[in-house]
Amino acid sequence: MEIIIPENYDPKLSVRETQEAIKYIRDTFQKELGKEMNLERISAPLFVERSSGLNDDLSGVERPVRFDIAGIPDETVEVVHSLAKWKRMALHEYGFLPGEGLYTNMNAIRRDEDLDNLHSCYVDQWDWEKVITREERNEETLKETVRTIFKIIKHMQHEVWYKYPHAVKHLPEDIT
Numbered sequence: 139m140e141i142i143i144p145e146n147y148d149p150k151l152s153v154r155e156t157q158e159a160i161k162y163i164r165d166t167f168q169k170e171l172g173k174e175m176n177l178e179r180i181s182a183p184l185f186v187e188r189s190s191g192l193n194d195d196l197s198g199v200e201r202p203v204r205f206d207i208a209g210i211p212d213e214t215v216e217v218v219h220s221l222a223k224w225k226r227m228a229l230h231e232y233g234f235l236p237g238e239g240l241y242t243n244m245n246a247i248r249r250d251e252d253l254d255n256l257h258s259c260y261v262d263q264w265d266w267e268k269v270i271t272r273e274e275r276n277e278e279t280l281k282e283t284v285r286t287i288f289k290i291i292k293h294m295q296h297e298v299w300y301k302y303p304h305a306v307k308h309l310p311e312d313i314t
Contacts, residue, residue: 141255142254142255150302150304150305151302151305155302159298159301159302159305162298162301163294163298164264166294166297167290167291167294168241168264170290170293170294171241171266171287171290172241174286174289174290175239175266175268175283175286175287176237176238176239176268177238177239177240177241177266177268178234178238178239178240178241179240179241179242180228180232180240180241180242181242181243182218182221182224182242182243182244182245182265183218183224184217184218184245184246185205185215185216185217185218186215186216186218186224187210187213187214187215187216188204188213188214188215188216189213191223192218192223192224192227193216193218193219193220193223194218194219194220194221194222194223195219199250200219200248200249200250201249201250202216202217202219203216203217203247203249204216204217217246217247218244218246219246219248220244220246221242221244221265225240225242225265225266225267226267228240228242228267229267229268229269234268234269235269236269236270236271236274237268237269237270238268238269239266239267239268239269240266240267240268241264241265241266242264242265242266243262243263243264243265244261244262244263244264244265245260245261245262245263246260246261246263247259247260247261248261284313285313288312288313291309292309295308295309
């Protein structure tokens with residue numbers, strides 16, 4: 139795969155500073171989101187047993203990375219593609235109540251990914267899920283959730299500006 143650097147690309151941070159900034163943003167954002175949305179950090183699995191049905195097949199054509207483990211005879215495990223099913227199971231298994239939720243980090247290998255500047259076969263994806271009541275399954279709850287997340291992102295913009303003033307792009311005041 140050839141890396142294509144856009145014409146007139148001007149990185150504002152060095153590679154090392156970029157890594158430091160990513161960690162800072164990730165750590166701070168997760169803490170703020172957890173606090174604002176009542177989410178708890180839960181560790182996600184790297185792989186699941188194939189027979190569990192927890193691995194989401196995404197579009198149905200991706201081939202999961204599969205292997206066996208000596209300690210789990212007669213079973214194949216798969217590197218997760220998506221945590222959609224696992225998150226819902228975890229909410230139930232951990233006993234989360236309406237208004238509570240979890241956030242997690244997924245590491246995966248997507249071996250059928252088309253590789254380019256934006257896509258890698260390695261996935262490091264942050265995700266969250268929250269228990270809501272049947273009555274809360276509506277457009278207003280969705281809009282309020284988006285407004286809350288945007289408020290946190292705006293707060294992060296300020297935090298990042300304070301630490302890296304030359305690397306911030308300003309977001310609009312409101313989201314629609």
